[in-house]
Structures are given as C-alpha cells and as structure tokens.
Amino acid sequence: MLDFYHIDSVLSEEERAVRDSVRRFVDERVLPLIGDAYVQGRFPKELIPEMGELGVFGANLPEKYGCAGLNNVQYGLIMQELERGDSGVRSFASVQGALAMYPIYAFGSEEQKQKYLPKMATGEIIGCFGLTEPDYGSNPSGMITMAKEQPDGSWILNGAKMWITNGSTAHIAVVWAKTNGDPSDKSIRGFVVPTDSKGFTAKDQKGKLSLRASDTSELVFQDVHLPKDAILPSSAGLKSPLMCLTQARYGISWGAMGAAMACFEEASSYAQQRVMFDKPIGGFQIQQVRLADMLTEIVKAQLVCLHLGRLKDAGTMTPQQVSLAKRNNVSMATDIAREARRLLGANGILAEYSAMRHMANLESVYTYEGTHDVHALILGQAITGMNAFK
Amino acid sequence: MKIAVCIKRTPDSESRFKVAASAAGIDETGLKFDLDDFASYAVEAALQINEKGGGGETVVYAVGPDSVQESLRKAMSMGADRAVQLKADPVADGIAVARALAAELKSGGYDLVLFGKHSFDNSAGVVGTATAELLGLPCVTAASELNVSAGKGTARRELEGAAELVEFPLPAVVTIDEGVARPRYPSLKGIMAAKKKPLESKPAQLGAVRVTIARMELPPERPAGRILGEGTAAIPELVRLLQNEAKVL
Numbered sequence: 030m031l032d033f034y035h036i037d038s039v040l041s042e043e044e045r046a047v048r049d050s051v052r053r054f055v056d057e058r059v060l061p062l063i064g065d066a067y068v069q070g071r072f073p074k075e076l077i078p079e080m081g082e083l084g085v086f087g088a089n090l091p092e093k094y095g096c097a098g099l100n101n102v103q104y105g106l107i108m109q110e111l112e113r114g115d116s117g118v119r120s121f122a123s124v125q126g127a128l129a130m131y132p133i134y135a136f137g138s139e140e141q142k143q144k145y146l147p148k149m150a151t152g153e154i155i156g157c158f159g160l161t162e163p164d165y166g167s168n169p170s171g172m173i174t175m176a177k178e179q180p181d182g183s184w185i186l187n188g189a190k191m192w193i194t195n196g197s198t199a200h201i202a203v204v205w206a207k208t209n210g211d212p213s214d215k216s217i218r219g220f221v222v223p224t225d226s227k228g229f230t231a232k233d234q235k236g237k238l239s240l241r242a243s244d245t246s247e248l249v250f251q252d253v254h255l256p257k258d259a260i261l262p263s264s265a266g267l268k269s270p271l272m273c274l275t276q277a278r279y280g281i282s283w284g285a286m287g288a289a290m291a292c293f294e295e296a297s298s299y300a301q302q303r304v305m306f307d308k309p310i311g312g313f314q315i316q317q318v319r320l321a322d323m324l325t326e327i328v329k330a331q332l333v334c335l336h337l338g339r340l341k342d343a344g345t346m347t348p349q350q351v352s353l354a355k356r357n358n359v360s361m362a363t364d365i366a367r368e369a370r371r372l373l374g375a376n377g378i379l380a381e382y383s384a385m386r387h388m389a390n391l392e393s394v395y396t397y398e399g400t401h402d403v404h405a406l407i408l409g410q411a412i413t414g415m416n417a418f419k
Numbered sequence: 420m421k422i423a424v425c426i427k428r429t430p431d432s433e434s435r436f437k438v439a440a441s442a443a444g445i446d447e448t449g450l451k452f453d454l455d456d457f458a459s460y461a462v463e464a465a466l467q468i469n470e471k472g473g474g475g476e477t478v479v480y481a482v483g484p485d486s487v488q489e490s491l492r493k494a495m496s497m498g499a500d501r502a503v504q505l506k507a508d509p510v511a512d513g514i515a516v517a518r519a520l521a522a523e524l525k526s527g528g529y530d531l532v533l534f535g536k537h538s539f540d541n542s543a544g545v546v547g548t549a550t551a552e553l554l555g556l557p558c559v560t561a562a563s564e565l566n567v568s569a570g571k572g573t574a575r576r577e578l579e580g581a582a583e584l585v586e587f588p589l590p591a592v593v594t595i596d597e598g599v600a601r602p603r604y605p606s607l608k609g610i611m612a613a614k615k616k617p618l619e620s621k622p623a624q625l626g627a628v629r630v631t632i633a634r635m636e637l638p639p640e641r642p643a644g645r646i647l648g649e650g651t652a653a654i655p656e657l658v659r660l661l662q663n664e665a666k667v668l
C-alpha cells in the first residue's frame with residue numbers, strides 16, 4: 030500500500046512487524062479464497078485455527094490469558110489488514126476479541142477468564158455477542174430479553190437476539206439481558222450462554238446481499254437454564270455492553286481503512302493498466318481526481334486512527350472520539366469502494382475484483398456498531414450538551 | 420543441534436528502485452527493507468530441523484549497521500533463540516563479510532551453518548561459500564531440501580532438468596534455496612517475545628575491504644512497441660522489418 034505520508038516512520042518496529050505478518054497472512058490465505066466464499070455466502074471457517082495460531086483473537090488482551098498482549102495501535106493494524114481482505118473476516122475477529130473475549134476479561138470472574146480466554150485466543154472456542162433484538166436496534170436499552178434468578182442462584186433466560194455475527198458458529202454467546210422483571214436498563218447483565226444449552230436455537234439469516242462471507246444469525250432463548258456461574262459478575266447496566274462496543278468500534282475505525290486501502294490499490298493499479306482511447310485511463314483527469322480524492326481521505330483516516338490508538342494506549346480515549354473515527358472512516362470507505370467500483374467499469378461488478386464486495390460489505394459496517402446517524406447524535410450531544418435521543 | 424543462520428537485510432522485492440544521486444547504490448528513501456527472502460528460507464529450515472529434533476539452539480547472525488537488528492529480531496520472532504549483530508557499515512565485499520562471520524563462528528561449536536543461496540539485492544552468492552572455506556568446512560550450495568541426523572547431512576540440489584542428492588559430514592555450511600520449506604509468519608506472540616530475546620552487538624572484524632561499488636545503472640529504457648497494421652495485410656511489412664531492421668530472419 031502506498032504510504033504517502035510516511036506513516037510507517039511513526040510506527041514502532043513491533044507495530045510494523047505485526048502489520049506485516051497479518052498482511053502476509055491476508056495476502057496468502059484470505060485473498061485467494063474470499064471472492065468464492067463471498068459468492069457462496071459462507072464464512073471461511075478453515076481460517077480459524079490459522080488466525081488463532083497467528084494470534085489475532087483478543088490480541089490486545091494480556092499474555093496471562095494466552096493472548097498476545099499487544100498495544101492498541103498494533104491491534105488496530107491487525108483489524109486494518111484483516112478488513113483489507115474482507116469485512117466479514119475482520120468482523121469475525123472483532124466479535125471474537127472485542128465483543129466476546131473483552132466482556133469476559135472486563136466483567137468476568139477469574140475462573141471464567143481462565144476457563145474461556147486461552148481457548149478463545151486459539152480459536153478452539155468461538156464466541157458471539159447478543160445485544161440487538163428484533164425490535165431494539167439503535168435503542169438497546171429497550172431490550173425485552175429477560176433472565177430470572179432461581180432460588181438456587183441459577184438463571185432462566187427467555188428472549189431473542191437478531192443479527193448476531195458468528196451466531197451459528199459460536200460455542201458460547203455473551204448475551205445481554207434484563208434481570209428479574211426489572212424493565213430499567215440498569216438491570217442489564219451479561220451471561221455466558223453455551224450454545225448447546227437446551228432451549229437455545231440459532232438460525233442463519235438468509236438473503237444477505239452484504240457481509241456474505243460472515244455468519245449472521247438470529248438467536249432464540251426458550252427457558253434456557255443457566256448455572257449460577259453463567260453471569261458475568263461485574264457487568265452492571267447498559268454501560269457494560271456499551272464498553273464492549275467502544276472496543277469493537279475502535280477496531281472498526283481501523284478496519285474500514287483497510288477496506289478503503291484495498292479499493293484504492295485496486296483502482297490505482299487498474300487505472301494504470303486499462304487502456305481506453307489509446308491511453309491508460311489513469312491518464313485522464315476524471316480518474317486522477319477520483320484517485321486523488323481516495324488517497325486524501327485514506328491519509329486523513331490513517332492519521333485519525335493512529336492518534337486515536339495513541340490516546341487509547343495512554344488511557345485517555347473517550348467513546349465520543351471513537352464515534353467520530355467510526356463514523357468518518359466507515360463513511361469514507363463506503364464512498365471509496367463505490368468510486369473504485371465505478372472506475373473499474375464492467376470488471377468492477379465481478380467477485381474476481383474486490384471493490385464491489387467491499388462496497389456491499391461496508392453497508393453493514395455503516396449500520397452495525399452504532400449507525401452513522403447514531404454516531405452523529407453522540408457527537409451532537411458532545412458538542413451541544415443536548416441529548417437528541419430523547 | 421546447534422545451528423547458526425547468517426542473514427541479510429534487503430529491500431522488499433516489490434519495491435520500485437531508483438539509483439541514488441551518488442550513483443553508488445540505490446536510493447533508500449521510502450524503501451521497505453525486510454529479512455532477505457532466501458535468508459528467511461534458511462531460518463525456516465533451521466527452525467524445522469530443531470523442532471523435529473526436539474531441542475537445540477538456533478542463533479542468527481548479521482553483519483551490518485544497526486538497521487540489521489530489525490531483521491535479526493524478525494528471525495527471533497519466527498523462533499530463533501538469540502541473535503548476534505556484527506556491527507559494520509554496509510560492505511559490498513563478500514569476502515570481508517565472510518571473514519567477520521568466520522571469526523565469530525569459529526569457536527561457536529555449530530553443527531550446521533546456514534545461509535541464503537544468495538541475497539536478493541546483489542545476488543553475489545559469495546558469503547556462504549567463502550565462510551565455509553575460512554572455517555575449513557564442507558559446503559553445499561543452493562539446497563532445496565535438507566536433512567540431518569547423527570553427524571551427517573543430505574541435501575537436494577536442483578539442476579537444469581535434473582536434481583542432485585549430496586551427502587556430507589557435519590559440521591557443514593549449507594546455502595539454502597527456496598523450496599526447502601515455506602517461511603512461517605511470525606506469530607504476534609512471537610513478535611512480542613522477540614523483544615525479550617538476547618541480541619548481542621559487537622564490532623565486525625572485516626579486515627581489508629577490497630571490493631566497492633563504483634557505479635550502479637538501470638538498463639536503458641526499451642523503445643515503445645510499434646503497431647504495423649492488422650491481419651494478413653501487415654505481414655509483408657513485418658517480415659521486411661524483421662529482416663532489415665531487427666536482422667533476426
């Protein structure tokens with residue numbers, strides 16, 4: 030990838046080394062199969078053990094739990110490279126690391142951490158994250174999934190979750206539910222639900238035209254009986270799942286940039302090779318403007334991500350700063366993918382090229398983890414002090 | 420088994436090269452450098468031998484300025500146990516590099532010393548064989564397969580249209596060709612662990628440096644192709660040009 034602003038010079042040797050290792054994995058293992066997987070509508074599960082061995086799952090969590098103990102810039106660079114391959118592959122890693130491992134790490138007991146995290150780091154145990162419900166998307170505080178504590182301390186779970194990435198693949202689901210009949214979002218707690226529990230069903234979401242190389246499922250819980258130690262003891266209220274989302278959104282800000290880079294590289298090399306009217310189309314001003322706009326937006330996004338990562342490592346990053354990065358970067362990547370697709374002419378609609386796959390994928394990324402609009406409202410509130418959600 | 424792997428740091432093979440203003444090398448601004456491709460095959464071969472043998476030590480060596488430490492750490496992130504930098508400014512004289520390596524390896528007690536068959540950047544292929552000579556060890560070049568057991572080794576060498584299987588006693592020097600094994604990706608944990616592995620740095624004893632690069636030049640630009648016409652009508656003119664201009668018919 031063209032490093033126009035010499036960003037490499039402000040990355041440390043270990044940061045570049047991590048990026049390069051994941052880059053090679055994506056070039057050699059993801060790119061050759063992803064076009065077909067996308068058309069077939071399947072997540073390439075054969076990559077899971079290799080991704081585990083490489084160490085991409087929960088890579089910024091501590092070594093003590095079998096993770097790589099990387100800093101957040103390294104973690105971001107992993108997401109960038111995975112999504113340069115495909116948003117579905119990055120989503121798999123985001124969900125596993127930021128949405129399933131992170132809540133166990135942040136809100137779990139020491140026993141839960143020991144039991145799950147090392148095997149999740151290797152990919153032997155796959156997790157998913159159930160927050161969204163059929164009637165509660167942007168407003169998860171309205172959720173109706175309910176867990177009831179029994180006299181012996183165990184729990185009975187009822188409800189349904191929608192649009193759950195890895196839902197049919199997962200061995201465990203981190204499910205967010207209100208508790209003991211209390212409708213307030215303060216009663217929300219996290220539960221680790223084994224997906225082979227009686228009363229648990231997962232159904233693949235059919236007919237997706239986006240994120241096709243990813244498992245998206247609906248989860249239904251019908252009187253699922255959970256042991257006492259299924260609850261994440263330190264989870265408390267809606268802010269717990271929102272903390273997970275901040276982690277995942279941070280990674281998405283980097284990931285979207287990877288998709289944009291892939292589209293830019295493809296468009297740039299196509300423009301230099303495709304001859305029309307006796308010269309490469311890259312020699313015509315319209316295509317040059319397209320490429321110049323793409324590169325400009327990518328460089329801006331790179332600087333946003335890098336600074337955000339440094340803030341996260343310093344412990345001063347705010348969720349509102351993450352909203353700005355997620356909103357900007359996903360939106361710019363969506364635009365770049367569309368422009369790249371157009372630059373490629375008819376070839377641009379083929380799965381053999383990546384632009385249209387990224388373009389379609391990014392529509393999911395635009396919507397999940399807080400829609401573009403929702404992040405605007407978060408920023409609006411940060412600016413004006415007025416809450417537009419109520 | 421105690422294995423030394425001597426590595427080089429070279430520009431990434433996908434870079435676009437420009438000759439530097441001094442004309443005595445390439446312009447390094449914006450160039451990405453990495454562990455040389457053939458050297459990374461040699462590292463992989465060493466790691467696999469010791470993994471199969473269930474023990475041993477893999478030590479990586481590089482002669483060069485401090486920037487080579489990055490490649491030494493890469494080899495350690497793949498799994499090498501420790502690294503030694505023999506500090507020197509970049510040198511074009513392969514014999515001098517071999518002299519520095521031999522001085523260091525002599526007392527190391529190595530069963531096997533591996534090199535890439537040549538480096539991607541200047542393809543001289545001198546250092547491995549010269550080191551073997553200075554150490555007084557048998558040398559096999561361009562091995563595409565390597566097996567060792569109990570004091571002896573066998574290697575396969577690809578020839579034009581055939582292959583050669585050679586045997587040799589250990590200790591020995593072997594230079595490695597691709598095909599020996601696919602270099603692994605450094606795992607992310609490996610990258611973090613490499614930071615904590617020992618990397619020793621000491622001055623290289625190069626001795627007299629007798630070969631230097633005087634000038635570097637790119638091949639002359641090829642003139643653009645010419646389209647003579649379409650279909651059979653263009654053939655007579657094509658034949659005429661091939662006979663009279665290109666003089667190949």
Ligand SMILES: Cc1cc2nc3c(=O)[nH]c(=O)nc-3n(C[C@H](O)[C@H](O)[C@H](O)COP(=O)(O)OP(=O)(O)OC[C@H]3O[C@@H](n4cnc5c(N)ncnc54)[C@H](O)[C@@H]3O)c2cc1C
Nearest residue numbers: 158159160161166167192193194240393396397398400402
């Ligand atoms: C492929 C995919 C994977 C997903 N994976 C997961 C997962 O693993 N786990 C999980 O829990 N969820 C997941 N989701 C769900 C995702 O987070 C939700 O789709 C998202 O939160 C939006 O909810 P919704 O679809 O119900 O849209 P709605 O909330 O119904 O929004 C519809 C439209 O209204 C707008 N809107 C909503 N509220 C406001 C407002 N106050 N003001 C102005 N406009 C507003 C939105 O921006 C949007 O344009 C996934 C979704 C997709 C598509």
